[in-house]
Amino acid sequence: MQENIPEPLSAKNKSSFAYFTIRDRLPVILSKVADTVYRKKTFVKDIHGEDATEELKFIAGCISKLRNELQTNKPLVPLKDNGPDTEVWNLSLAELTQREGGEPKWFVSPWLYVECYMYRRIQEAIAQCTILHNLDPFEEQKKKAFTDSEEATEVLLHYLRQISEKAASASDDDKEEYLREFLQIALWGNRCDLSISASQENSQTESILDQLHHLEPNILVNDTKQVLNCLRSNVKDRAIDIVLDNAGFELVTDLCLAEVLLMCGWADCIRMHGKAMPWFVSDVTSSDFEWTLDSLFKSSRPSMAYFGELWRQRLEKKSWMFTVEDFWTIPYDFAKMKTSSSSLYERFKDSKIVFFKGDLNYRKLLGDLDWNPTTPFEVTLRGFHPAPLCALRTCKADLIAGLAAGQKETVEKYDKNWMLNGNWAVISFCGKSNQ
Numbered sequence: 301m302q303e304n305i306p307e308p309l310s311a312k313n314k315s316s317f318a319y320f321t322i323r324d325r326l327p328v329i330l331s332k333v334a335d336t337v338y339r340k341k342t343f344v345k346d347i348h349g350e351d352a353t354e355e356l357k358f359i360a361g362c363i364s365k366l367r368n369e370l371q372t373n374k375p376l377v378p379l380k381d382n383g384p385d386t387e388v389w390n391l392s393l394a395e396l397t398q399r400e401g402g403e404p405k406w407f408v409s410p411w412l413y414v415e416c417y418m419y420r421r422i423q424e425a426i427a428q429c430t431i432l433h434n435l436d437p438f439e440e441q442k443k444k445a446f447t448d449s450e451e452a453t454e455v456l457l458h459y460l461r462q463i464s465e466k467a468a469s470a471s472d473d474d475k476e477e478y479l480r481e482f483l484q485i486a487l488w489g490n491r492c493d494l495s496i497s498a499s500q501e502n503s504q505t506e507s508i509l510d511q512l513h514h515l516e517p518n519i520l521v522n523d524t525k526q527v528l529n530c531l532r533s534n535v536k537d538r539a540i541d542i543v544l545d546n547a548g549f550e551l552v553t554d555l556c557l558a559e560v561l562l563m564c565g566w567a568d569c570i571r572m573h574g575k576a577m578p579w580f581v582s583d584v585t586s587s588d589f590e591w592t593l594d595s596l597f598k599s600s601r602p603s604m605a606y607f608g609e610l611w612r613q614r615l616e617k618k619s620w621m622f623t624v625e626d627f628w629t630i631p632y633d634f635a636k637m638k639t640s641s642s643s644l645y646e647r648f649k650d651s652k653i654v655f656f657k658g659d660l661n662y663r664k665l666l667g668d669l670d671w672n673p674t675t676p677f678e679v680t681l682r683g684f685h686p687a688p689l690c691a692l693r694t695c696k697a698d699l700i701a702g703l704a705a706g707q708k709e710t711v712e713k714y715d716k717n718w719m720l721n722g723n724w725a726v727i728s729f730c731g732k733s734n735q
């Protein structure tokens with residue numbers, strides 16, 4: 301058992317981002333959910349009738365009750381729905397109650413737990429409806445994040461199309477350059493997340509290609525070389541996994557990375573993983589994934605339509621796969637996957653490399669613990685290592701690992717908000733798996 305494991309981030313520390321998030325940001329997100337639900341009243345009544353209007357009132361009532369519980373630091377209570385994950389959620393709450401020697405509370409318990417619990421409670425309200433049980437309160441925001449980024453998307457896909465026409469005859473150096481570029485494009489695509497902006501608009505409006513060069517110095521840990529060596533190794537298994545994060549422009553950048561990995565011959569199959577329910581405002585669900593590909597396919601913009609068609613074929617031919625697993629929306633961090641979702645852990649064992657996108661996945665890799673920033677990335681994984689893995693994360697929470705001595709002090713002189721504003725990032729790799 302690893303010794304000196306740090307404390308979990310929590311709102312107990314009033315100078316933490318956890319405290320600011322739970323006190324200020326999460327209530328704003330909940331208000332926006334209530335407002336979205338309320339605005340659907342007329343539409344829902346016309347389409348689904350009076351019963352559905354009653355369900356909207358029920359959901360709105362649950363959200364305002366949840367907001368009050370959060371703001372008055374009430375105990376977290378067991379879930380009342382009967383979802384496939386309800387049992388494991390209520391088990392985790394009982395475990396937390398035992399560990400803490402009392403009822404878990406919003407401003408006391410681990411930040412990771414209470415923030416995930418809030419999104420699961422939103423789902424609890426919706427799941428109890430019969431007509432509106434598939435409602436996604438973040439749907440409009442995610443779709444707008446995509447449509448507002450269409451210019452940037454067409455520029456990016458036009459570029460991808462140009463290099464894909466050269467890929468067959470590309471040299472190893474060219475391929476290395478393509479990977480370097482598209483790793484960074486997917487990395488910075490992570491700045492477009494609606495949770496950090498507390499649901500305020502957050503789309504990509506300029507060409508990300510123009511920004512790459514000047515953003516490169518802001519990559520605090522850059523393990524691209526190790527990622528390339530891993531991709532070049534001719535391991536027998538040829539699947540690569542991407543654990544997705546946000547819908548909208550970030551998803552487009554992830555699809556581009558998946559295309560580059562395939563066209564450069566580094567994999568035969570790219571397996572992408574999404575969320576089983578609406579999550580952290582902008583995370584990708586099955587309907588988001590399908591809607592995005594459909595929107596590309598139907599676009600009047602040539603490169604978007606081209607890749608919409610090509611990527612549909614990749615899914616039909618199974619050289620691309622998209623699945624959702626409950627594990628990504630239960631409260632356990634990744635060190636617990638081996639025990640709480642052994643089948644998923646086993647599936648990752650045949651992966652050449654697993655890419656984890658975004659800040660929440662990074663927090664779960666590190667257990668959302670208050671590590672010393674110079675702690676080696678591998679140490680923070682605490683045994684989670686089914687395959688070589690790479691985190692592509694823009695910094696939006698106050699934890700980090702793998703920095704050089706003095707690096708934190710240097711960055712914070714330059715930008716006091718460097719851990720939270722998404723302007724700094726890491727490409728963190730951990731090699732050889734510990735099967």
Ligand SMILES: O=P(O)(O)OC[C@@]1(O)O[C@H](CO)[C@@H](O)[C@@H]1O
Pocket residue numbers: 321325415490493494495496497545546580657658659660661663696697
């Ligand atoms: O995982 P993502 O989309 O990159 O970011 C998730 C996030 O917006 O939510 C949490 C704060 O509410 C932080 O982990 C981060 O700021």
Ligand SMILES: [Mn+2]
Pocket residue numbers: 493495545546580582583658660
């Ligand atoms: Mn997200």
